[in-house]
Amino acid sequence: MDNVPVNANGPAAEGRHAGRPVDEAHHNTPRGKKKPKNLKYILMAAVVSIALLLVLLGGWMLYRSSMGAHIDGNKYQAVFFTNGQVYFGKLEKLSGGYFKLNDIFYLQAKADAADASGNPQETSTQQNSDVELIKLGSEVHGPDDEMIISKDQVLFFENLKKDGTVSQSITNFKNPK
DSSP states (O other), X not given: OOOOOOOTTOGGGGTTTTTSOOOHHHHTSXXXXXXXXXXXXXXXXXXXXXXXXXXXXXXXXXXXXXXXXXXXXXXXXXXXXXXXXXXXXXXXXETTTEEEEEEEEEEEEOGGGSOTTOOGGGGGGSOGXXXXXXXXXXXXXXXXXXXXXXXXXXXXXXXXXXXXXXXXXXHHHHSOO
């Protein structure tokens, strides 16, 4: 057998490192993992991202609570729906984008105020005395005096003055003389 000299560093030493000493500390670092060149910019980007997230979260919370913040619990509210209906009652904000309306009333044209065609929609141009305030609950289907309303169905609401016509009518209904 012929004696062939074997390089002690193995076959890899014959390529790139042939004839040069191998730096073991550099040779053992995992490939593809480099230290960030500028840690300051990464930290700044993280701080800006967190600040932006906090601003967006605060804005979202303010948007969700702003509509309910204007409800005066000591007054009645007129709630105007997207379908044109209007109800009067005590409004409160629920979680999840819902409102609850209690002590509910609505306006209805008086039976004798309808025109010859019997269409109550056409009586809206007549005087206020041709409408009456009706307490919810006496209808054929017998609803409870409570509504759970999706915020998406509310066009707007108004707090009613205590000396307004609707508020006075509700007071008179509750305290007949």
